[in-house]
Amino acid sequence: MSKTIFIGDVHGCIEELESLWSQLSISKGDRVIQVGDLINKGPSSREVIQFCIKNKIESILGNHEIRMLSIFKDKASLKSGTIKDYEQDTLRELKTKDWEYLQSLDYTISLKKEKIVVVHAGFLPAVPLEEQSNKVMTKIQVIDAFGKPHKRAKCPDGVEWSQLWRGPPFVIYGHTPKIKIDRKKWSLGLDTSCVYGHKLSAYILESDEWVQVNAKKCYSWNRYISPYSQCNES
Ligand SMILES: [Mn+2]
Numbered sequence: 001m002s003k004t005i006f007i008g009d010v011h012g013c014i015e016e017l018e019s020l021w022s023q024l025s026i027s028k029g030d031r032v033i034q035v036g037d038l039i040n041k042g043p044s045s046r047e048v049i050q051f052c053i054k055n056k057i058e059s060i061l062g063n064h065e066i067r068m069l070s071i072f073k074d075k076a077s078l079k080s081g082t083i084k085d086y087e088q089d090t091l092r093e094l095k096t097k098d099w100e101y102l103q104s105l106d107y108t109i110s111l112k113k114e115k116i117v118v119v120h121a122g123f124l125p126a127v128p129l130e131e132q133s134n135k136v137m138t139k140i141q142v143i144d145a146f147g148k149p150h151k152r153a154k155c156p157d158g159v160e161w162s163q164l165w166r167g168p169p170f171v172i173y174g175h176t177p178k179i180k181i182d183r184k185k186w187s188l189g190l191d192t193s194c195v196y197g198h199k200l201s202a203y204i205l206e207s208d209e210w211v212q213v214n215a216k217k218c219y220s221w222n223r224y225i226s227p228y229s230q231c232n233e234s
Pocket residue numbers: 037062063064120138174175176
């Protein structure tokens with residue numbers, strides 16, 4: 001039986017992606033979908049995109065892909081001095097084919113029969129699926145008392161969107177880095193903080209199991225997540 005596999009946020013962690021791939025024993029006919037944020041912060045955004053192209057991994061837009069595509073489109077913004085070092089690195093690294101891959105991505109992938117939707121960040125539970133904004137789909141983490149979406153760090157009293165989400169559809173997402181896979185009745189969060197020194201995770205739908213590899217190191221510092229004080233600040 002062919003498998004459907006979902007992979008969490010990679011952020012340029014090519015060695016971990018390769019090692020996860022070898023543990024998944026992918027065969028012809030399997031479908032592999034990544035939840036966005038393939039690039040930035042980690043060691044090689046370009047190699048990760050090349051790996052996806054070569055292995056026909058489907059992906060969606062994360063906030064980091066949106067950000068890089070907008071910088072790429074408007075080079076004038078480079079002069080504003082608001083570009084982070086890792087964004088400069090990615091901009092230098094990527095070639096035409098890599099940009100074309102990023103440009104081909106959509107905000108969601110729907111598996112109709114399975115009633116599953118894959119999105120990078122999540123959804124606002126009070127809004128119909130077809131009316132969700134691009135910003136919400138790539139950035140939401142928590143919801144405030146007025147029902148507005150926010151970043152977790154900006155709204156400490158907010159409730160995670162996934163706690164309020166009632167399917168169908170079942171939502172598979174990334175963007176909110178955690179130590180463990182975040183499984184709820186109607187959602188599955190797959191960002192297990194690889195670039196922050198924890199794990200890269202994959203979920204296999206048909207057998208309902210996950211496969212994880214440990215990060216080789218902490219590539220980027222995150223105060224909530226990173227285990228090592230010697231991790232590079234970025
Ligand atoms: Mn993200």
